[in-house]
Amino acid sequence: MSMTPDQQMLEDTARQFFAERSPPGAVRANRTAGRSFDPTLWQQIGELGFSGALIPESHGGSGIGYRGLGLVLEAAGRTLCASPLLQSSFIGAAAVLRHGSAAQQASLLPRIAMGELTLALAVDETPHHHPENTRTVARHVDGGWVLNGRKRFVADGDSASLLLTLARIDTAGAESDALRWFLVPSATAGVTRQRLHTVDGEGFADIEFAAVDLGADAALGTASPTSWQDVLDVACIALASTMQGSAEAALALTLDHLKTRTQFGQLIGSFQSLQHRVARLHVDLQLARAAVTGALDELDARGHVTADPRLHRLASLCKALCGDALHDVSNETVQLHGGIGMTDVHDSGLFLKRARVLETLYGTSSHHRDRYARLAGI
């Protein structure tokens, strides 16, 4: 499917907005101000219609679709912009749209579109992504649920107002195999969160759930054995869009350096060994881009149909390819900049740090290659 004129315009608008309003250096400003993102910026993102991009107009959104919001995330990734856009506007909104009940959609979607309600995905409990080993437990009680457990490394966990939490269902004192998403307001009694200071300066937190009382409507949608994977697939595709943007921007930064830095009386970009290294990165990025585009188009084409093996495969494909590409580009960005690349004053390090965080979130490239291999039958 080609990019429509609307999507092209959207991409131009988004790129210009993030470049002007939130260049990579804003990461340092946030660090100095001791905040994980700039609330004024988030408001402006909302005014542009980006925070409601997935949400249909009937629920107060702009209905731009997955590909459209993917282009916006990519633009945000290019400048390493920190905001709830990834967690809330893409992952959170998609989860509610794809799995939420009519009542949940009616109450949550308009507020997500406005940007006043922000969601964050609370899934991992150990240093590695193993959602099938989830130990956080939701016990079914009269008229509701009681949640117990601990989530770690929750992206945007320090600021999100609603935690989309993966938990194992416990009925009549017996833990089952079933996993399900719960909507947990972070202000609920029994929820404590501790801000983590990660290398990229974004708002990660560890979150403790101690006998948290939740209503019956806290469970997302109706019980289904596959919905928990679907939300993570969407999350991987959203992350991949962001990583694609960061990788392309890091490569562009490096190319600028190769075209301006002189040694041995010539531009270092004229050296063939360096040319071939960046040309190979470019080819890798083309493949990564095709995977992301394919996955976003698949989401748009299938509407909110879920539990699709093809989507599992595409999600792992683009998470791994974008992860690998960003990994390699971020290393080469430091190396090809030489001494200046090691310094805090230069943006190379910002890309490197953010790269590793995004690569690790919701499964490393290696994790997703393993998953892809299983899906392919080996």
Added chain:
Amino acid sequence: MSNIEEFRLETRQWLETHCPASLRTPMSEREVVWGGRNATFPSDDAQRWLQAMGERGWTAPTWPRSYGGGGLTAEQNAVLQEELRRIKARPPLYSFGLWMFGPVLLEFGSEEQKQRFLPPIVRGETRWCQGYSEPGAGSDLASLATRCEDHGEHFLINGQKIWTSYANLADWMFCLVRTDTRTKHGGISFVVFDMRTAGVETRPIRLISGDSPFCETFLTDVRVPKDQLIGPLNGGWEIAKRLLMHERTNISAEAFGNAAGLDLIETARQFVGLREGVLANTDLRARIARHRMRDEAFRLAVQQARTGHGRSSSAATSALASSFKVAAASLNQERCELLLECLGHEGLGWEGEGFSTDALRATRHWLRSKGNSIEGGTTEINLNVIAKRVLGLPDPV
């Protein structure tokens, strides 16, 4: 119903009638139809299929109708290709005329030349070969030295070409020649001639795979009529580069991708075996997974480029051609190496008893694949092109 949906329905009906059932199956290398004066067909059905598609102009769907093409828009062509894939129809014709020479003739040829050469290409009546490389001009193609002199009535050509694919089977050659020795790129012209012309001699080259798809072509006092110069005298380099772009795109999209034969995953499962539900050799498994993922992404990229995804300036197409060529070559070589590794000793047969036909074919493919990163511009040359033309890096001093 929209026009395009109407077109889809008509196309579907037409294909239903004209595409024989026997041609809706995977094709081996031996069943490829190359056309030409001495065309051979694996079956009567294959001949009927080429005839039907050729008459309709659908071997060259987007070429103008006035030159025998299908006159389809890009959108209609996308639908046609989808419908062909849907019924798994074999390509009716493989042809350097369709893939390389035709597109540049449409852009650079005179009206008379288009009328003369294009319709027989569409119908598969002329088989073309490519006279580009020379013994002394490989990656540095523009240093080519085959002399072409003006003898008033005609040109006289003397020199040698090499790596001429299927020159021994071709009817006509499009050929780069030197018409001015004083400048390098500005002294090259693009001519075409009949391979039956006196002084044209071909000799097949045996490759490590045992196959001989390439020839040496010797040109001794070959007389070429002057109306067979394409484009301006000494203006051949622009045409040469454009043709290379078509060649690279095509090599990537067609030639490597459709290698029939053993399936990598199936072969791995069968020969390496499973342990606890996954491939027993975890190192090999990881490398196969990595390969398959890049391969799937590449296929998506080709498909998106075909349906006009994103931006499509001619610079973008040229840029894509080199990236695709680099990726396609390495993916096919990787696939062949992995297949061989999965087969173990079974993959090391040359011929004869004791080895399955499939394994023998995989081994020959593996050897043939070593050419993928050399032919049509080496990987190194394509990386140069990407660095310079796409990434805008400066020339070496």
